[in-house]
Amino acid sequence: MTLKRITDAFSTFIDLVAEAVLALGALLHASGTTRLVEGPDGSFTLEGAGDTPAPPPFRLDASPLPPGLAAALKEQEVELALQPGHFLFRPLELPRRAGEFLDGIVRAQIDRLTPWNAADAVFGWTAPAPLGDDRIALTVAATARGRIAPLVEAVKTLGAKTIAVSTLPVGADAPIRVHAHTTAGTPKPARVRRILTGTLAGAGLAALLALLLADVAGGSLDRELDDLNRQIAARRLVLTTSNGGEAGRALATLERRKHEGAPTVLVLDALAEVLPDHTFVTEMHVEGLKLQVMGVSQDAPALIRLMEQSRRFTRATFFAPTTRAAEEAGERFHIEAQIRTPFGGTP
Known part of the structure; x- marks a missing residue:
């Protein structure tokens, strides 16, 4: 045109x-x-x-x-x-x-x-x-x-x-x-x-001035935002470095524990694959790479062998006597074991 x-x-x-x-x-x-x-x-x-x-x-x-x-x-x-x-x-x-x-x-x-x-x-x-x-x-x-x-x-x-x-x-x-x-x-x-022509011309000039001011103000805000991002990145680097003082060491410890600990849901899933159908778990504790599991089974001693043969657990042992109650159809057991990889490294 x-x-x-x-x-x-x-x-x-x-x-x-x-x-x-x-x-x-x-x-x-x-x-x-x-x-x-x-x-x-x-x-x-x-x-x-x-x-x-x-x-x-x-x-x-x-x-x-x-x-x-x-x-x-x-x-x-x-x-x-x-x-x-x-x-x-x-x-x-x-x-x-x-x-x-x-x-x-x-x-x-x-x-x-x-x-x-x-x-x-x-x-x-x-x-x-x-x-x-x-x-x-x-x-x-x-x-x-x-x-x-x-x-x-x-x-x-x-x-x-x-x-x-x-x-x-x-x-x-x-x-x-x-x-x-x-x-x-x-x-x-x-x-x-x-x-009308004067009004439109005035409106056009006002819009142009507003755009120029917005461009200047926007550039200033962008520079301030870049400054803040650089300061945040520098602070994060200080906190995560080994020489970052108590805060850096605490953060590093939490990060290490997060990656070394075994997810409870995955441990429970692995335990369900190992235990036979006649065994019922009533209580379970996971602390780091240490697992304690309690329940009732028709053959409690066999559970130690099954957990040792598993790729998920090692060093399985009873940490309390196995008992049998008259009203229960099996033996009450208390087993402790160490968790293998891929959940975490063995101690």
């Missing part, structure tokens, strides 16, 4: 937003429009002036104007409803997709549809009506800018806030607005457009 396309897209976006803002403002502030309706003889009547008594019909190009007219129009939104005889009407058919770009299309064809070019004419169009074959139809109304300029200037001198010029074609249901003017000096769309 070229720079020109990006610029055009941004300009179109700003125009659409400006129109939306103006439409919303008009909706929020709409308090009724004062209408000056032109009659067939060129005289005007006042409509929608609220409690102000309406003057008799008058001409805007005559002097003096009716008393109280200036008070009725001051700071008001005024619509000049002109007779259709002032305007030239031309039908126009377009593809349906052209409905999104009517302003530019109609403006480009004014010199073909009328005797005037776009700069010398005021114009408007009806709402597009759908046709067959994916097309739309509308009617363009146009007149010379110089024809309505005296009327707009006369209403402007009476203090109107905004002035809109419209006409109602014969047989039409809705008027066509051909011109809008504000007495604030600068057309409203242009003013809103400048405000």
